[in-house]
Amino acid sequence: MSPTPQQRRAARHQLATGQSAPAARRGPSGGSKKPITVDAIISTALGIVEREGYEALTMRRLATELETGPSSLYAHVVNKEDLDELLIGRLCAEINLPEPNAAIWRQQITSVCAQLRDQYLRYPGISQAAFAAAPTNLDTLRVGEGMLAILLAGGIDPQAAAWAIDSLLLYVNAYSLEVSLVNRRLSRADDDWVVSRDELLRRFAALPDTFPQTKRHAAQLTAGTVHDRFEFTIGLMLDGLTGSR
Template sequence: MSKQFSSVFTREPRPAKAAGLDRDQIVRAAVEILDAEGTQALSMRKLGAKLGAGATSLYWYVANKDQLMELVLDEVWGMVETPEPDESSWRELLTTFGYNLRGTLYAHPWSTELIGGFPSLGPNAFRLNDRLRRAFIQAGFSGIDIYMASGTVMCYVLGQVIPDIAFTKAFGGDQMDPAGVIKRMDDLASEYPEMLADYRSQVGMDAAAARAMSFDFGLLCVLDGLEARLRKAHKL
């Protein structure tokens, strides 16, 4: 028997009870807990206590914690500010999108644990994807290429930021000790002396500046590649 698809977005939203609690309040409170303590700390009981309500009262709005996480993930997509396609060129829009998605993920690092773990079927996700779709149409892409190009940019941003967040977390976050990191890397990657030498030459750089340079380089390469593909297609 196949498993039936279930999502909080296929569930009919319920009106607020007399106490005044609503879905938006629940999501905002969940984000505050996640920002302060991470995904492992979030529970329906803790969320209920923060809102001054029993955990059981939250189930009026969401069937379980997974549905809550779907709502929270859609809240994250809503934080990614992206202009309307008719307000800027497609490259400007995608550059803005890339940097704002990057900034949102760094501001809420727990969100990287939800992406890929829960479906993005909420209104904010669809609104964002539609803006990207229209930007690629403006650029000259058509058919399935619109979505493949959009996915390429999305995957680049996630592929850059998610490993960096994981690495930074593993080595002490904002309190990372460069000397300590080098020592650990010497132990873990001793079979790769050339790579270690490269790492030692770069570890003294300002970490935020180095990450920004790396991200900018890659995003420009992705956009240049997409533009080159368009030019080739239009010559055929």
């Protein structure tokens, strides 16, 4: 008897193979198409997200892209949440984790966060799939393990390090989602919700005098690129960690 999707998921967590036996195609064209595998499902799903954003990804749309029916997908993945876990796992598998070095632990942890950010930004909105998800996929856990090793090498208290990883990943997820939403709005020609820095400065300057600090420090409030702010926030979080050593 073939394993159920639930059994396949359990096996993936235990063995980290990410593979399953190909599902047989049904219908007259069954023999002329590539077989459906977990790897093919993940790659196709990421392609949809890269082109159209995470919101475009549904199980029905994915099945159409693979020229099959939804039931063929459910032979390999339990549900959409299981697919989300596989997608984040695939992105995490590409993260380069350095050998922990006490002398440069801050740079190392920042690099891991930046790599994850860049992976998420390649696939607009996909960081939504990482919210409220327990880190059970082995590829995802590998990143957490690497981050923990770096923080511990830097002399961070284990409890503080554990909570810091949660906070850092939450920030990376939220940052990536915000940038994706801004970019999507910028792509719509009829959308004026995203304004330039010059326009924002003009609006701040026009504020009434009940906003004295905003008017006085408008240049500081609008300074830097989004990645400048990302690096500043990660640094701020790491500064707080040093007090826990």
